[in-house]
Each structure stands twice: as C-alpha cells, then as structure tokens.
Amino acid sequence: DALLSELTTFRPAAYVSAGPYMLLPENIADAKVVLVKNEGGLNADIVAFDEVHLWNGETEVATPLVLNGELWYGTYGFPPATEAQFIAAGIDILRGPSYSGPALYFNHAIEPLNNVTLRQALAYAINREQNGFVSLGESGIANECMCGMSDNLASVWLSDDTMDSLNFYDNDRDMAESLMVEAGFSRNAAGKWADASGNVLAFELIFPAEFLDWAAAAENVTSQLNDFGLEITARGVQFQQQQQDVYDNNFQLAIRNWGVGSPFPGQSYLQAYDRYNGQGELAGEGVGGGMRFPQSVEYSGGTIENLRQLALDSSAGLDIDAQRELIAALAISYNELLPAIPLWERYGNNPLNRAMLNAPPNSDPVYINAGADHFMPYLIMTGGITPAM
Numbered sequence: 503d504a505l506l507s508e509l510t511t512f513r514p515a516a517y518v519s520a521g522p523y524m525l526l527p528e529n530i531a532d533a534k535v536v537l538v539k540n541e542g543g544l545n546a547d548i549v550a551f552d553e554v555h556l557w558n559g560e561t562e563v564a565t566p567l568v569l570n571g572e573l574w575y576g577t578y579g580f581p582p583a584t585e586a587q588f589i590a591a592g593i594d595i596l597r598g599p600s601y602s603g604p605a606l607y608f609n610h611a612i613e614p615l616n617n618v619t620l621r622q623a624l625a626y627a628i629n630r631e632q633n634g635f636v637s638l639g640e641s642g643i644a645n646e647c648m649c650g651m652s653d654n655l656a657s658v659w660l661s662d663d664t665m666d667s668l669n670f671y672d673n674d675r676d677m678a679e680s681l682m683v684e685a686g687f688s689r690n691a692a693g694k695w696a697d698a699s700g701n702v703l704a705f706e707l708i709f710p711a712e713f714l715d716w717a718a719a720a721e722n723v724t725s726q727l728n729d730f731g732l733e734i735t736a737r738g739v740q741f742q743q744q745q746q747d748v749y750d751n752n753f754q755l756a757i758r759n760w761g762v763g764s765p766f767p768g769q770s771y772l773q774a775y776d777r778y779n780g781q782g783e784l785a786g787e788g789v790g791g792g793m794r795f796p797q798s799v800e801y802s803g804g805t806i807e808n809l810r811q812l813a814l815d816s817s818a819g820l821d822i823d824a825q826r827e828l829i830a831a832l833a834i835s836y837n838e839l840l841p842a843i844p845l846w847e848r849y850g851n852n853p854l855n856r857a858m859l860n861a862p863p864n865s866d867p868v869y870i871n872a873g874a875d876h877f878m879p880y881l882i883m884t885g886g887i888t889p890a891m
Contacts (some may be wrong), residue, residue: 522546522883523554534558550888560712560741568593574855575878579715579848582639588853596852597641598869598877601652601770604637604719605760605842606707607778609753611794614685614697615705621840623681625671627730628723634846637718641851645760645844646670650836651770652761652847654870659767664830668837678730695731704733707755708747711738719845720757749782750790760844763872767829768817774841775809793841801835809835860888 517525522545523537537554540546557564557573565584567573569591580588585595606624608615615621625648634642647656648671656665682695687703690696695703709720717738724736734755739747748756758778761770779795782788797808806812809832816828850872854861861881862868868886871877881887 520544522549532558545883545885548885549882550885551882554882561714562712568853568855571855571858573853574858575852577850577852577876577878579638579713580851580853581637581714581718582635585639585641585851585853592857594854594856594864595641595850596854596864596869597849598852598872599652599654600848600850600872601655601763602759602761602773603642603645603844603846603848604716604757605844606723607748607753607756607758607793607842609751609755609793610796610841611751611791612754614687614703615754617685618839619681619685620687621843622671623678623685624727625840625843626674626678626681628726628843628845629673630845631673633719633722633726636722637846638715638848638851641849642715642719642846643849644846647833648837648840648844649833650760650774650844651767651833654847655765655767655770656833659826659829660833661826661830664833667834675730689731693731694733702733703731705735705754707734707736707757708739708744708753709736709757710741710744712741715848716757723757723845746787748778749788749792751792751794752790758842760842761847763876766817767832768813768815768825771813771816771832771836772810774836775813778842779810781810795841799835799839801838803831803834806831806835856890858890860890862886 519525519540520543522540522543524540524543525535525537529536529538535556535558537556539549539552557567561578561580564573564576564578565580568576568588589595608621610616630644634644646653647665647668649656649668687695687697690700690702697703707720707724709716711717720736724734727734744756745758747753748758759773762773764770774795775797777783779792779797780788781792797810799806799809812828812832816825816832819825868877868881871880878887
C-alpha cells in the first residue's frame with residue numbers, strides 16, 4: 503500500500519524521457535507541441551533535428567500547413583483534390599500500405615443485418631474499386647481477399663489453397679440480386695428491397711465527420727446501396743462520439759476500421775472480434791456490446807467456439823505453422839460470414855516535402871512499415887531523415 507501510494511502521488515517536476523526528445527510544459531499549446539532535444543537520451547547524438555513540431559488537428563487543419571511549408575510530413579487521409587494540390591506544389595506523396603482501412607459494420611442485434619446472406623449480397627452490390635478511388639484516389643486500394651486482414655498479409659500467411667478458396671466478392675449486381683431473393687427479400691413496386699411484411703430495408707449509416715476519406719467512403723457506399731434498392735441515410739457524427747456510439751451498440755450501420763498496422767493477422771481480427779464487439783480500446787468504452795457479433799460460429803471448416811480467443815491464440819508462441827493454421831480458420835470464417843464488409847485498404851497519401859527533408863526514395867522498403875512500426879519515427883531515431891537545408 504505504501505508503494506502504491508508513493509507511486510500515485512509522485513509528481514515529477516519535469517517530464518521523464520529516455521529518448522532523443524523531451525516534452526516541456528511550456529511547449530504545449532492548442533496548435534502544436536514542440537519536442538526538444540534531450541541531451542544524453544537514446545540516439546540524441548544521431549537524430550538530425552533539434553526540435554520536432556507535432557501539429558494538432560485533423561485534415562482540414564493540416565492542409566494549409568502542408569501547403570505553406572510549416573508541416574513537412576503528415577499521415578492524414580487527404581482527399582484526391584487536396585493531394586493534387588500538394589503534387590502541383592512540388593510536394594511528394596508516399597503510398598505505403600497501412601494494413602487497415604474503412605469497413606461497413608453491422609449491428610448484428612438488428613434484424614435482418616444479422617442475416618449472413620444479406621451481408622454477402624451487399625458485398626457483391628458494392629463496387630469497392632469505385633469506393634476507394636472516390637475516397638482516396640490512387641491510395642484507396644480495394645480489398646481483394648475480403649478476409650479481415652490486408653491483402654499484403656494474406657499473401658504471406660495463407661497457403662495458395664486457402665487463397666484459392668476465398669470468395670473475392672467481385673462487384674456483381676446479378677449475384678447480389680439472387681442472394682437478396684435467397685435471403686427472403688423482394689422488390690416492391692418502387693423497386694426497393696422489402697421483407698415479407700413489406701417493410702423496406704431502411705437503415706442509418708453513421709461515419710466520423712472529420713475523417714474526410716471515411717466520410718467520402720460512407721457517402722459513396724450509401725449512394726451505391728440506394729441505387730441497388732435499399733434506403734440508406736448517411737449521418738456524420740463527431741469522430742470520438744461516433745466511435746463510442748459503435749462501442750455502445752448505438753448504431754445500425756457504421757464506417758469503422760478493419761485491420762490494424764501489425765504484421766500479425768491476429769491483431770487485425772481483434773478489431774472486429776474484440777474492439778468493436780464489446781471491448782473497446784480502454785476500460786469502460788465497450789459498455790454496450792459493440793456490434794454484437796456472436797463469438798461462437800459455424801462455417802465450412804466446422805465450429806469456432808470463441809473468435810476472440812482464436813485471434814489471440816494466433817499471435818501466441820513461436821510455432822509459425824501452428825499460427826498459420828489458426829489464421830487460415832480466421833480468414834476463411836471471416837470471408838464466409840462477413841461480420842463487416844472491408845471496402846478498401848488505405849495506402850498512404852502522405853505528403854513529404856523534399857524541399858525541407860532529405861528522405862529515402864519512394865522505392866525504399868522502409869515505407870512498407872506502418873502502424874505501431876511506422877517508418878517516420880524509425881527514420882528520425884536512426885538519422886535516416888535529415889534537413890534538406
């Protein structure tokens with residue numbers, strides 16, 4: 503108890519840092535935080551910058567900072583028109599994979615969104631190539647494997663036989679139509695899909711209003727599904743509230759992320775089966791059960807008793823062959839059951855101002871790293887990026 507009390511009451515006079523930079527209270531402002539050199543810290547003798555400026559705000563805040571030369575690099579999701587402005591201004595664009603992207607999530611506590619055949623029909627009805635391009639231009643690359651992880655990881659972790667067994671759900675309105683009929687729906691006189699009681703399939707789709715690429719994805723998928731005969735209403739919600747609404751099961755359809763920037767596929771499956779299925783990211787966030795997808799499922803390979811535990815187990819230990827077997831079960835079951843529909847993978851359209859920075863060429867494999875192993879902190883820490891002036 504004494505140790506716990508001492509720890510919880512400890513208030514250091516300055517922020518503690520072991521790395522090359524440190525945070526000072528006087529350098530914290532609403533607009534940005536300035537990190538200063540921490541002499542004697544790890545790699546302080548290697549880094550090439552005396553200060554690192556971290557700007558606050560989303561895409562609309564970052565855009566003018568990039569264009570006026572105050573922000574030299576950013577990881578935001580810029581719309582195609584903004585990206586074109588950067589290129590016209592001579593700013594380079596890095597397009598490394600993020601191993602993640604937007605997906606169409608369903609509230610499985612709502613009929614008929616818990617109908618797998620309906621979800622498969624919608625996967626066929628959505629043109630993912632179109633959705634990715636209108637959302638993020640050349641950096642919105644449509645998912646192919648539709649198996650809950652990045653295509654870049656699937657080609658590494660899954661066997662050729664497993665890859666061949668997956669349904670890629672290529673855009674096919676005829677197939678979508680037949681699956682809707684199989685699921686028990688029919689078109690009414692107005693051409694809208696309705697259930698056996700005549701109720702039109704009408705749902706609200708919420709998306710984070712500040713995420714411009716996800717907002718574009720939501721608006722485009724809404725247009726596509728309405729054209730197909732559903733009645734979808736898209737509504738932008740403040741991004742923190744929208745995330746909590748999904749955690750709280752306070753939604754019908756939502757745009758949230760599939761996958762995560764990790765080389766281990768199990769971490770990607772935890773997005774669907776843990777974070778958005780009742781757990782959240784922090785204690786107390788997931789109080790409403792998330793999308794309420796069942797943890798015990800049947801699929802062509804048999805029964806999975808606990809999807810969340812299977813995802814955790816697939817990242818445990820050092821036996822890669824055993825991990826591959828578990829990952830194959832996760833991939834095939836996700837592909838068949840579609841707890842959420844992946845739309846596209848977000849490849850970076852990260853502006854890099856080479857007039858200000860000396861950085862490796864775009865072909866350098868360092869840019870394959872993303873997420874928790876992002877390349878920019880690594881390059882800064884190792885002196886791989888330096889001032890151009």
